[in-house]
Amino acid sequence: MSWTHRMTFGGTREDSSRYRRLFGISFGLIYLVFPVAEIVSGEVTGTKAVWAALSLIAFVVSYLATVLSPRNFREPSPSTYPLLALTITLAVGSALVFGSGWLSLPVYATVLFSMILPPRRAGLGILAMLAVVVGCGLLHDDDGTTIAILGLQVVTLGVLFIGVRNTRVLAQQLRDAQGEVARLAAADERLRIARDLHDLLGHSLSLIVLKSELAGRLAEDSPRALKEIQDIESVARQALTEVREAVTGYRQRSLPEELDNARSVLRAAGVEPLVRISGTPLPGLLDGLFGWAVREGTTNVVRHARARRCEIEVTYDGEHAILEIMDDGQGKEPFRLGSGLQGLTERVRGAGGTVELGPGARAGFRLRVLVPAGAAA
Known part of the structure; x- marks a missing residue:
């Protein structure tokens, strides 16, 4: 059964994972206070303010959709990559167009790279977002302290969430390994039962068949005794056949x-x-x-x-x-x-x-x- 169909008491595990992700990222959205402040305070006015608000709304929707897209920490679903590309485009474009207050958006992009992509590709994404923050900061004449702080956030958050993702991957691999150990233990137990059934019951039934044949030859002068002995032999042979069929079923995997x-x-x-x-x-x-x-x-x-x-x-x-x-x-x-x-x-x-x-x-x-x-x- 695939991971998308495993059920828990409150719904699917994937639903539970999405709720946890949504709860976690809700705290990180506080960094959007900087672009929101530029719009609310009137620092950005007129048509530019309208476009800024629309860009921010589009970024938040795209960011949440990317975070909540189905994945299993090893490989994202095909729908995740277009959403990731859209979110990165909105983050970089907003930082280029609207200025220093929007340099926090590439930080969100860094988190997405770290949580979705394998470590090597995530590292390249982190370097790209660091270049975006530094380049946009210099383009808009931001002070060096602001650029340095944001650049440090890009690097530290990127490394932190790469570690988080690797931990979750290892935890999932551990759960898979535990399930495999349990399955192998059950298979070994089946083989043990089959071996014991064959060795003990099969031997006893074979002995009954042999003894019945011998008794049949010794009781040829008594038709009634001969018939009863032949019935015993027939039942023993049938039981031996059924035991062998059962053992074969235990040992053979479909x-x-x-x-x-x-x-x-x-x-x-x-x-x-x-x-x-x-x-x-x-x-x-x-x-x-x-x-x-x-x-x-x-x-x-x-x-x-x-x-x-x-x-x-x-x-x-x-x-x-x-x-x-x-x-x-x-x-x-x-x-x-x-x-x-x-x-x-x-x-x-x-x-x-x-x-x-x-x-x-x-x-x-x-x-x-x-x-x-x-x-x-």
């Missing part, structure tokens, strides 16, 4: 489970997953095989790809089942077929399918598994 696991693992590793499924549900054999392929392919991406994005696509049209895992990694080491992918290749070939491994069309690596439905059956 494709949907592996896709959910892949999303969690990739996000915990800082890789944005994109999963697409088309066609009808896979039959049992293909479901387990593709689940194994997703697990091995995802492990390969996390360990070797150094990717930022990974696409997983599953297609089944009733005749062919196709799995493709593509990443945008920039790893410089040559691709090597490890033991996991080697085992996967052997299993796929055993089911009558093919595996393609190698560089992607544009970047990164690509794993493609194709299995004919008839061969798998």
Whole structure:
């Protein structure tokens, strides 16, 4: 389940995060007192005052919309970037046109850079806003003390909020890691139960079957006893079959489970997953095989790809089942077929399918598994 749909008692987590952001930035809006004072005091008059008021209102609306736009601290939504660009344009333009009282607007832009962009790009944004403050201050003949104070605010607030953003990213990664640990613990417990069930109950039932066969041979002279013994043997064999089927179900992870696991693992590793499924549900054999392929392919991406994005696509049209895992990694080491992918290749070939491994069309690596439905059956 994606982060935008996780529910809390008071609504979605995203709604709660937006309320906290809104509460936090409400204190920072006090710096707008300087441009407001210029308009109210009459320092800016006539048409220029009207344009100043409209510019300030537009900046506040754009700033709030940017702050409240949906994001998960790792990567903003596509709608955030246009809003950020509009807010920066209004901040820089107002500082250039209206003078010293408006130099606080680039400080707000610095906060947005620090909270939205990764540290390296945020640092470039902070330097750009510092240049805007110094340049606009000199252009409007502001005193050096004012320029120095505002420049110091740009740098200190920028560094501060970069730290805040990094802390939140680390906290989110910790929550993801805790969830992954819990999931792995549950999976290990399932395997333990399956192993114990097979070792204990399976052994006992097998022994009952063997003893029933022996008793049946010894009781051939008594038809009634022979029939009862054969019934015991039949029930024991049926129970043994059901135990083995139950153990197989415990040990085998389905494709949907592996896709959910892949999303969690990739996000915990800082890789944005994109999963697409088309066609009808896979039959049992293909479901387990593709689940194994997703697990091995995802492990390969996390360990070797150094990717930022990974696409997983599953297609089944009733005749062919196709799995493709593509990443945008920039790893410089040559691709090597490890033991996991080697085992996967052997299993796929055993089911009558093919595996393609190698560089992607544009970047990164690509794993493609194709299995004919008839061969798998």
